[in-house]
Amino acid sequence: MADGSRFVGVAALRTAVLLGLIAPAAWIALDYALGAMGPRPVERALQEAGSWAVRFVILSLAVMPLRQVMRWPRLAAVRRRIGVAAFCYAALHFTIYIADQKFDLVKAAGEIALRLYLTIGFTALCGLIALAATSTDAMARRLGGRRWRQLHWLAYPIAVLAVVHFFLQTRLEAVEPTIMAGLLAWLLLYRAVERWRGAVTLPTLTALGLGVGAMAIAAETAVLWFKFGVVPGRVLTAMLTFETGIRPGMAVLGVGILVVVLSIARNISSRAGTRPATAEPATSA
Ligand code: HEM
Numbered sequence: 001m002a003d004g005s006r007f008v009g010v011a012a013l014r015t016a017v018l019l020g021l022i023a024p025a026a027w028i029a030l031d032y033a034l035g036a037m038g039p040r041p042v043e044r045a046l047q048e049a050g051s052w053a054v055r056f057v058i059l060s061l062a063v064m065p066l067r068q069v070m071r072w073p074r075l076a077a078v079r080r081r082i083g084v085a086a087f088c089y090a091a092l093h094f095t096i097y098i099a100d101q102k103f104d105l106v107k108a109a110g111e112i113a114l115r116l117y118l119t120i121g122f123t124a125l126c127g128l129i130a131l132a133a134t135s136t137d138a139m140a141r142r143l144g145g146r147r148w149r150q151l152h153w154l155a156y157p158i159a160v161l162a163v164v165h166f167f168l169q170t171r172l173e174a175v176e177p178t179i180m181a182g183l184l185a186w187l188l189l190y191r192a193v194e195r196w197r198g199a200v201t202l203p204t205l206t207a208l209g210l211g212v213g214a215m216a217i218a219a220e221t222a223v224l225w226f227k228f229g230v231v232p233g234r235v236l237t238a239m240l241t242f243e244t245g246i247r248p249g250m251a252v253l254g255v256g257i258l259v260v261v262l263s264i265a266r267n268i269s270s271r272a273g274t275r276p277a278t279a280e281p282a283t284s285a
Contacts (some may be wrong), residue, residue: 017082084135117165179216186252189208216249
């Protein structure tokens, strides 16, 4: 076989991804049922569902670049599934919010209209509903390939709104929102380069990983300095020595470097003839 499906059949891949998508919901339900969600279980379930919604939105956007870098076209088979899962987690998040408002829809609507971060979350949810509703083959046929693709480009602004919503409601240090924002910046720039140049070469991929990583480190350092008064030297030392674990900026840099390593490994394996090159170039569209 000419691609990664030599190792993982599409059916097995689909099943593994489905299980991975269901697992967080099962985990949330189990923790809730066992009373393992701390003193405010509803708030905790709301946060967990929202976090997984954002993670899956980002993951669904990462499928295309990963597919191109790994020259694994069949990875596209799971993209839709991940996108629908993102919608399901966002819907669960919204349902928990409504339940938390004692199903008082008028009060909930008022809150959504008045609080900016809720208005932004609601807009993202409406976008996800539109994408999920048109995700079937029948809808894709009805809309026609071009219109369907145009509509599904909405996934990018939706991801931006979801990450902004994530940032705005964060009261303490924004660790995960910073990682999500960094990954989203990488994905947006990758897509922009791909559209502009037609292909993303290895040097560009390297520049992208290092550039976005550096931006994330600089942004994190600036926020910690201005918001919490931690001097930049202290932040950078903590980042390089990992004394407070992997900092968000370093995580974004790490992901960028990992993608470059994957691309190099894929090129080497192609040249060694262990996996004959497919029609799709390493990082082309
Ligand atoms: C009408 C739509 C939405 C409403 C009413 C809503 C409501 C909320 C509320 C009240 C919180 C704060 C939870 C807390 O007390 O800490 C929150 C947090 C959050 N929401 Fe939403 N949200 C909506 C849509 C979305 C969407 C579409 C996404 C993602 C795609 C999302 C992702 C998140 C995330 C990641 C958090 C932070 C979770 C954490 O602290 O770990 N929300 N949302």
